């Protein structure tokens with residue numbers, strides 16, 4: 001250990017005023033702590049009597065709670081502090097509900113585990129994999145509750161284009177249930193990568209959601225035409241990611257549309273011009289502070 005004898009102790013002036021302010025902080029901390037313990041008692045009741053089944057996270061409810069608190073937030077405390085505290089509370093609550101394990105595919109994007117950690121907190125077990133299919137296998141064999149996967153890009157090879165596999169389903173039926181980061185304004189030093197969370201979870205509306213539609217297209221179909229077909233079926237289209245592999249008879253497209261669209265939405269079966277009826281791949285709460293449509 002280094003020699004600290006020459007360091008002067010912290011020197012605070014007006015020590016009486018400071019001591020009294022600190023006493024106020026300590027008293028408030030007791031009240032906050034009492035409330036947190038009371039909250040944990042209710043979480044225990046949710047776990048015992050709430051009738052929840054399957055994957056315990058409720059991404060829509062979490063997003064709605066955060067938006068509500070951030071909307072009423074006033075004063076000097078940075079709003080992001082509110083988000084950090086509540087994300088930590090959610091992760092503690094999920095420990096009470098039996099704990100959470102998240103699989104993350106970090107292939108090519110070292111930032112993805114950091115994005116997963118930022119969202120799910122240090123209490124959550126993370127299983128790191130190289131590829132999306134390895135992370136998804138954790139869901140099908142019950143080793144993880146949810147998978148954090150990279151945002152699709154037009155540079156993805158077949159292995160990386162995990163959303164195409166999601167279109168063809170399987171048991172359990174997996175869906176995109178959240179988009180990360182929820183705090184959309186990024187500051188220097190925080191992970192910049194985005195991700196989708198996939199789980200076997202029913203849609204959990206947050207009040208401001210978007211949905212992802214997987215489409216089989218003829219390989220030469222233009223993006224404008226895909227958008228046109230979706231728009232005339234009544235969808236408000238944000239972005240479209242086409243995937244046209246060379247020498248293949250079918251291409252794919254991932255469309256991001258406004259609202260929480262149900263799997264049996266009649267607009268899907270009424271759509272014309274695609275190779276098959278488009279399928280809903282899931283939905284996500286619009287990240288806080290996001291500007292404009294996101295893919």
Ligand SMILES: C=C(O[C@@H]1C=C(C(=O)O)C=C[C@H]1O)C(=O)O
Nearest residue numbers: 046056057058061062089090093
């Ligand atoms: C407590 C619940 O479970 C989880 C924990 C939450 C919380 O701490 O408030 C909210 C949503 C869920 O992710 C719930 O479903 O209400």
